[in-house]
Amino acid sequence: MDQYSQIMFDVARDQIIIGARDTLYKMHLSKVELLEAVKWEATREKQLSCIYKGQDEGTCHNFIKILLTNGHEIFACGTNAFSPICSWRNIEDLSNVTQLLDGVAKCPYNPAASVTGILSQSSEYFFGGTTDFSSSDSLISKNINGVPLLRTKQYNSFWLNDPEFVGSFETTQFVYFLFRETAVEYLNCGKIVYSRIARVCKNDQGGHTMLRDNWTTFIKARLNCSVSGDYPFYYNEIQSAQYIPGENVVYAAFTTPANSIAGSAVCAFNMTAIDEAFNGPFKHQHDMDSAWTSHDVPHREHLECKPFRHSSLLETSRFQLMDNAVQATTLDPLHIANLERFTHIAIDVVHPHIHVIYVATEEGSIKKLTAIPHMKMACVVEIWQVTSNHRHSINNMQFLKKTNSIYATIEESLISIQADHCRRxxxxxxxxxxxxxxxxxxxxxxxxxxxxxxxxxxxxxxxxxxxxxxxxxxxxxxxxxxxxx
Missing domain, CATH: 3.30.1680.10 (ligand-binding face of the semaphorins, domain 2)
Structure with missing residues (x-):
């Protein structure tokens, strides 16, 4: 299991916090100095219970899966030997735990699970991931003061179908989730994975009777990253994404399926195209043997976070999937790599017309690309091999503007790479x-x-x-x- 996984920057205090197995680390950003190492281990009782239930001993530890901050405290969640737990901690003293919380619907049980979490500007916690011992119950949830308020419908494949979450972000009214999942609209023809972006309203309070404790504003759309042609070639599986607020654009790394010839691509999606898909018709299937058809829904005020009559939920509760896919900003991907699999993406906005894209590969290298709008493509500027034997992949990767550096975790190491190498x-x-x-x-x-x-x-x-x-x-x-x- 990955030892070092989560990265969180505290720029105001010139420090970086790392979530690892059984430990939280705090370091200086500007100099190589460990400031604090706080153990957060599962109790022996929890570990034995985990092993007794059939789990491997190596997974029966406390793997940190969520690491967020509101500016003065950090919110950290760990798997805790398949008994998830969360804590609020003083950001200046990580050993100072101000509150312990049950981690169900906030953190996965399984350390191998792909999850995402975000603390909104109003301190609401939104989570996407699995929430049971067997990892069969996937959800998107909202928590306030540690209490789960809303979630996606349980065990309903039309809402979520075995999703793997890769990211989340917020705008003024909405919270968005990016993930890949088994495409329910394709099941009549076979099994395939599609990339999705889902949206919920921040002010969603759930239904009174219908959709009680469930989202009333949950909708999702396919993300289309493909090579154009009479028969387009699709990169169906999103692996990583980053939203750039000032530019209103989402960059994402996609791959071909794991059991096919390796291939990767980078695509960008602007918020205008995302909103167009969410404002369009829905995709609907009358019954399991029917074809999927386009369907317009007249009463959709609540989907735009506006006041609504609860009677309108009777109509809209049948629809979650948009008919139109979100199209990328360019006809073809910004960058394509054959025989490679991208795992992470990070972005630096040098100025509005120049974006630098960093993508990590499965073999432990990082590509530095320059996205040039007028060329509708990204050029490879540098390739860095950051692991010595090509066997260790990068667990996490983020760019920090203050230090102009890429930070990446690899097994039991945190590395930083200066973005500019002009002196060479x-x-x-x-x-x-x-x-x-x-x-x-x-x-x-x-x-x-x-x-x-x-x-x-x-x-x-x-x-x-x-x-x-x-x-x-x-x-x-x-x-x-x-x-x-």
Missing amino acids: HSSKESCLNAMDPYCGWNELVDGCTTVPEGDSHHKYWKQLSLSCPVLDTPINGGKHISHLI
Whole structure:
């Protein structure tokens, strides 16, 4: 089992918190120094009970699966030997537990489960994952003050069908969840996995009688990341995603199925396209033997978080899946990789017209891509091999603007990689041809540097209009990787 998994930045205090097996770590962001290591282990009684119920001893520990903050406290949840538990802790003293909570519907039992959680701006906790010992009950839930209030319908495949969650984010009115699941609309033809984005209203209070304790605003749509053509090639399985609030765009990494030839792609989806899908007709099946058809629903005020008559739930409760898929911002994926499987994605917005995309692969490498809007594609700028033997994959990966670095966890290690490697370019030609959005030629120091004083229009700093790198210019040096733990 993965030892180090969760990453949380506390920029205000210049620290990073890591969730691992049986332990929470706190470190300095700006220097290699361990500040605190707090043990959070399952009791021996819990471990023995877990083993007695048939679980492997290696899984009967407290694996941290949720690690969030509201600014002054952290909310952490662990599997606790298949008896999930959550805690609120003082962010300046992780050993100071202010509240312990039952972890059911907040954290999975199984450490191998794919889950997501988010603390909204109003301190409501939204969770997507499994919530039982056998991992058969998947849900999206909302908790306030530790009490589960709402959830998706239990054991209803039209709502959720064996989902694997990869992310979540909030906007002013909604919380969105990204996951892949067995496509219920395809079951008459066989079994296939599709990628989804689901949406719920933050102010959803559930139904009074119908849909009591269930969401009244839950809807979902397919995400389409495919190569265009008369017979499109689909990358059906989303693996990781990140929402960029200021740009209103979601970047996501997709792969082919595990039992097919390996292939990966990166697609972007803007919120306008997502809203268009959610404002459109629903997909509906009259009975199990019927074909799926498009169906318009007239009374849908509650789906837009507006006041509504509860009688309208009688109509809308039959519909969850949108008829139209969410289309990517480009006709084809921004980046395609054959014989590779992407596992994580992280984004840096250099400025509104240049986004840097980092994707981690199953073999432990990280690709640095530049998304150039006018080219409708992403160019490979660098590839970093961060594991020595290609056998250890990256458990988690995030980008932090303050330090301009990528942070990744690998087994029992946390590493940081500086995003810019301008100094490896010893000549002006090499520097400019690299097309690295972080680098330009500084005539004052006669070297390749980052933007001086944050001014990209500095008269002594030159950078070509970005396109894909020119590969025939030699370079020197390489990346700098710091092992923090």
